[in-house]
Amino acid sequence: MADAVExxxxxxxxxxxxxxxxxxxxxxxxxxxxxxxxAAVAPGILRALRDRPTTLERYxxxxxxxxxxxxxxxxxxxxxxxxxxxxxxxxxxxxxxxxTEEAAVVWAAQYGTLTFHPWPVRRTDVDxxxxxxxxxxxxxxxxxADAVRAAGELRAVLDEFxxxxxxxxxxxxxxxxxxxxxxxRWTFTQVRRAxxxxxxxxxxxxxxxxxxxxxxxxxxxxxFVDYNQTARDRTIASAYSVRPRPxxxxxxxxxxxxxxxxxxxxxxxxxxxxxxxELGDVHADMDDHRWSLEALLELAAKDERDHGLGDLPYPPExxxxxxxxxxxxxxxAKKPKPAEES
Numbered sequence: 001m002a003d004a005v006e007x008x009x010x011x012x013x014x015x016x017x018x019x020x021x022x023x024x025x026x027x028x029x030x031x032x033x034x035x036x037x038x039a040a041v042a043p044g045i046l047r048a049l050r051d052r053p054t055t056l057e058r059y060x061x062x063x064x065x066x067x068x069x070x071x072x073x074x075x076x077x078x079x080x081x082x083x084x085x086x087x088x089x090x091x092x093x094x095x096x097x098x099x100t101e102e103a104a105v106v107w108a109a110q111y112g113t114l115t116f117h118p119w120p121v122r123r124t125d126v127d128x129x130x131x132x133x134x135x136x137x138x139x140x141x142x143x144x145a146d147a148v149r150a151a152g153e154l155r156a157v158l159d160e161f162x163x164x165x166x167x168x169x170x171x172x173x174x175x176x177x178x179x180x181x182x183x184x185r186w187t188f189t190q191v192r193r194a195x196x197x198x199x200x201x202x203x204x205x206x207x208x209x210x211x212x213x214x215x216x217x218x219x220x221x222x223x224f225v226d227y228n229q230t231a232r233d234r235t236i237a238s239a240y241s242v243r244p245r246p247x248x249x250x251x252x253x254x255x256x257x258x259x260x261x262x263x264x265x266x267x268x269x270x271x272x273x274x275x276x277x278e279l280g281d282v283h284a285d286m287d288d289h290r291w292s293l294e295a296l297l298e299l300a301a302k303d304e305r306d307h308g309l310g311d312l313p314y315p316p317e318x319x320x321x322x323x324x325x326x327x328x329x330x331x332x333a334k335k336p337k338p339a340e341e342s
Contacts, residue, residue, distance in 0.1 A: 003017065003018070004016060004017045004018075004019070005019045005032065007035060007036070007039060007106055009039050009042060009102050009103040009106045010042065010101050010102035010103045011103075012080075012101065012103035014035070014103050014106045014107050014110060015110070016031065016032060016035050016106075016109075016110050017110065018031060019031050019032035019035070020032065021061070021062060022062055023059065023062035023063060023112075023114075024062065024063055024246065024247075024248045024269070025062070025063065025064060025246075026246040026247060027246070027247060027248055027268075027269070027270070029248055029269055029270075031062075031109070031110075031112070033269065034109050034114070034242065034269065035106050035109040035110065037242065037269045037272070037273060038105045038106050038109050038240075039102075039106050040272075040273035040276060040277070041240045041272060041273060041276045042102035042105055042106070043102065043280075043281060044239065044240050044253070044276060044280075044281035044283075044284075045105050045116065045238060045239065045240040045241070046099060046100075046101070046102050046104075046105065047239075047281055047283070047284065047286065047287065048116075048118065048238040048239040048240065048283075049098075049099040049104075049105070049116055049118050049238055050099060050100060050287075051098050051099075051100060051122045051123050051124070052098060052099075052118035052119050052120075052121065052122060052123070053083075053084045053086050053096035053097075053098055053118070053119040053121065053123060053126060054096060054097055054098065054099060054116050054117060054118045054119070054238075055069050055070065055071045055096065055116075055117040055118075055235055056069070056070040056097070056108055056111070056113040056115075056116065056117075057069055057070075057113065057114055057115035057116070057117060057237075057244065058070055058111060058112045058113050058114070059112045059113075059114050059244060060111065060112035061112070062112070063114075063244055063245075063246065067244065069117070071094050071096055072094040072095060072096065073094075073095050073096060073097045074097075074111065076111075077097060077107075078107065080101065081097055081098070081099065081100070081101070081104045081107070082097075082098050082100060082123065083095040083096060083097055083098060083123075084096055084098050084123035084126055085126070086119065086126050086233075087126075088232075088233045089231075089232055089233055089317070089318045089319060090317070090319075096119075098123045114241070114242045114243070114244050115237050115238075115241040115242060115243060115244065116237070116238045116241050117235035117236070117237060117238070117241075118235060118238050119233075119235055120132075120133055120191075120230070120235075121184070122184070125184055127187065127188070128184040128185060128186065128187065129182065129184065129186065129188060129191045129230075130181060130182055130183070130184040130290070131179050131180065131181055131182060132164075132179070132180040132182050132191055132194060132195060132198075132230065132293065132296075133177065133178075133179050133180075133195075133229055133230060133236050134154060134166065134177070134178040134179075134180070134195060134198060134225065135171075135175065135177055135225070135226040135229045135236060136150050136151055136154070136175050136176045136177070136178070136223050136224075136225065137171075137175045137223065137224040137225075137226045138174045138175050138223055138224075139211075139216075139219045139220070139221060139222055139223070139224050140221065141220075141221030142174075142221050142222060142223060143174050144170075144174045144175070144176070144263065144264055146209065146222075146223050147174065147175050147176040147223055148176065148259055148260055149206075149209060149223075150176075150202060150206065150209060150210050150223040150225075151168060151176050151178060151259055152259075152260075153202060153205055153206055153210075154166065154178060154198070154202060155178075155256065157198060157201050157202060157205070158178075158180060158198070161197075161198075161201075161295040161296050161299055162291060162292055162293070162294065162295035162296060163291070164180050164291045164296075165180065165289065165291070166178035166179065166180045167179045167180070167181075167253065167283045167286050168253075168254050168256060168259050169239050169251055169252055169253045169254055169283075170249075170251055170252045170254065170262065170264045170267060171236075171237065171243075171251060171264070172237060172241065172242075172243030172245070172249045172250055172251040172252075172264065172267075173243065173245070173249070173264065174264065175223075176259070177236055177237075177251070179286070180291060181286055181287065181289045181290050181291065182290060182291055182292070182293055183290045183291065183292055183293075184290075186293055186297075188230070188231065188232040189321075190293065190297060191230050191293065192227060192228070192230040192231055193297060193300045193311075194230075194293045194296040194297055194300065195225075195227040195229075195230040196212065196227045196300065196311075196312055197296045197297070197299040197300035197303060198225065198227075198296060199212035199225035199227050200212055200303055200309060201299065202225055203225070208222075209222055209223060210222055210223050210224075210225060211223070211224055211225070212224070212225050212227060212312070214228070214312055214313045215313075215329050215330055217329065217330065217331055218330060227312065228314065228315050231314060231315060231318065234315070237251050238251065239251055239252075239253045239283060240252075240253070240272065242269055247265065247268055248268050248269040248270070249264060249265065249267060249268050250267050250268055250269060250272050251267075252264075252266075252267035252272065252275075253281065253282050253283040254282065255282050310323055310325070311323045311324050311325065312324075312325065313325060313326075313327045314327065
């Protein structure tokens with residue numbers, strides 16, 4: 001077993017220790033396989049991560065070992081990888097790594113990083129998101145085909161409200177993510193409000209197939225539009241990230257015409273490099289676009305004005321937010337006492 005190897009990536013040399021350590025026992029993929037994968041798709045994943053504060057999902061001993069999310073930049077991080085200072089809803093803060101070179105991704109793989117979780121902001125302005133991220137999350141009893149059906153209607157909604165263009169990708173599981181590049185002039189709260197408006201419109205159009213209910217007991221066998229993935233400090237796995245599942249799937253960027261016939265298991269650590277070599281990054285032009293959220297925010301205002309539909313619950317670890325309804329699971333909410341008979 002080799003003690004270390006060196007990989008040349010983007011003009012830099014990255015040293016990889018214990019390259020033969022098995023990271024995915026079911027497939028036999030090693031740490032070196034992981035690093036070579038990220039080197040093969042480096043231009044694509046760098047496009048997804050460039051200048052973004054990024055949390056690392058690390059498995060230092062592979063999939064069967066302990067794992068953790070690393071938000072603060074590792075002390076061992078080289079000085080050619082910049083950072084950004086970010087603040088969490090708790091009030092705490094951290095300096096997170098912000099990849100600007102392909103070698104940064106392979107360097108992170110050396111430390112057992114499987115999945116990269118970038119913020120929807122750039123390090124030049126960490127309070128103004130430049131992506132609206134829609135997470136179509138299949139609930140029990142539904143699958144990828146149901147997410148595809150919802151994604152088709154989502155595409156129509158985005159086009160109707162502002163001529164927005166979404167960029168779809170597999171989640172690496174059963175779901176779909178659709179990212180929309182936006183002008184970086186809205187707050188996290190406003191972007192979340194736009195996501196809620198999208199979810200409500202989808203729910204109106206597909207009431208038997210889509211839900212925006214936060215509480216799992218209310219969702220049923222539907223696709224959940226997880227609007228809270230747009231809340232501050234919530235992140236979604238980047239395009240090309242390897243996901244921590246036994247068959248080593250990856251989050252695969254797709255063209256819209258591929259969405260209906262694709263299957264999440266088609267894309268993994270072994271197959272994606274060949275696809276990338278043939279097609280390149282199918283989302284390569286994503287950063288060339290910036291759309292306005294004004295139409296979606298007008299829809300949100302109309303929902304509140306005409307239908308009394310205001311804010312929705314935040315995740316449990318968040319402080320109570322202005323205008324937020326009671327953060328109580330419906331089955332545990334206190335029932336009003338019946339009125340006494342006169």
